[in-house]
């Protein structure tokens with residue numbers, strides 16, 4: 001900064017027609033003495049778009065072309081969204097599907113063109129004059145800094161850390177090593193083999209296992225299920241006894257199996273059921289069974305509306321149509337509730353034909369591998 005008190009720049013700027021361009025008004029009228037002389041501003045150079053109307057028009061057209069291309073690319077994104085099924089054409093390019101590639105490319109190009117257009121606008125057409133604003137000292141007043149240092153020293157003296165290097169060094173080590181668990185836990189967020197995914201893909205259900213009422217464990221006679229009923233149930237193996245011969249489970253294993261085995265059983269007019277292909281024989285006289293665990297993030301669902309056959313998850317309002325393979329009709333869940341194939345045994349009790357044929361509960365990276 002120069003030692004003079006003037007705000008006049010060393011190189012006054014005039015517009016191409018000769019009229020002076022005012023400098024920014026933030027320039028102070030008083031400047032303190034500075035140890036380094038103010039070098040001033042370099043001579044202003046006008047851009048071609050400032051002095052040549054043709055260049056200005058050309059830049060205008062270039063920028064407009066970028067914005068129009070961005071619009072087209074965004075529209076192509078919508079077209080691609082509806083044209084390609086997610087999961088189709090998985091080997092289109094480098095193992096990525098047509099949907100992934102086209103959605104990524106069109107959205108990426110659109111954003112890139114908008115960004116490039118804005119940069120061009122700023123560089124070629126926006127007002128071009130230098131702004132000057134004085135920097136103010138960032139440091140706190142000396143007395144505040146002294147008080148802070150004094151407070152720190154007092155604290156250290158009282159804690160006796162300076163006199164006890166063993167305590168000081170081990171404390172620093174303990175706090176430093178505390179960062180390791182956070183780093184290790186990040187591993188669980190990544191796709192990979194960190195999880196025992198078999199545990200997530202299988203439940204305790206097996207062919208011939210009876211459905212029982214939750215809490216009490218009584219088996220469910222098909223003939224006793226009323227039209228419009230919703231029964232909260234689970235697998236008979238969760239109520240082991242000498243009679244049924246299922247082994248006792250304990251602790252975390254019992255809790256995990258209990259959560260995965262939870263089901264809802266409803267009965268409706270068989271004519272109202274729209275089974276998926278291959279699931280025509282998964283119901284018994286209109287009795288149909290699904291996992292009770294929401295496919296969004298795993299809350300237990302149970303709010304049933306018998307007239308529409310919709311069941312609602314209380315956590316985020318995902319709604320599933322039980323008459324139509326539990327497809328999602330509303331909410332954030334991305335896939336239907338898994339269905340348990342049903343049959344009846346010799347005594348007329350409801351039994352499972354098999355385990356669930358897909359992982360139950362919330363989605364996870366490795367789900368497709370199961």
Ligand code: FES
Nearest residue numbers: 294296313316318
């Ligand atoms: S857990 Fe069911 S909607 Fe979120």
